[in-house]
Amino acid sequence: MPIAPTIRPISELKNTTSISNLCREVKAPIFITRNGYSDMVIMSIDTYERDMAMLELYGKLDEAEAQIEAGVPTKNHKNIISSLRRRVNAKV
Numbered sequence: 001m002p003i004a005p006t007i008r009p010i011s012e013l014k015n016t017t018s019i020s021n022l023c024r025e026v027k028a029p030i031f032i033t034r035n036g037y038s039d040m041v042i043m044s045i046d047t048y049e050r051d052m053a054m055l056e057l058y059g060k061l062d063e064a065e066a067q068i069e070a071g072v073p074t075k076n077h078k079n080i081i082s083s084l085r086r087r088v089n090a091k092v
Helices: 010-014 016-026 045-069 077-091
Strands: 006-009 030-034 037-042
Touching: 006 010, 006 016, 010 016, 010 030, 016 030
Parallel strands: 006 030
Antiparallel strands: 030 037
């Protein structure tokens, strides 16, 4: 079930401590309205970093899917794990 967005009027930005606490509690973007219309979105730095990491991951997945569709050879997961283990063991 989708969670309803958090919407606040721009006048609430006067209380910076309250709005900052709300950003951290909600862990999602907060929509700010001005004269009853959408004006801006604010969020905590943790939410921003999480969302940016997800966008980066989605971009990498899109790139990988495009490579598969283009016929770029894929790697066997067992070979990748073995290679990673060799690299880790070499550093130990």
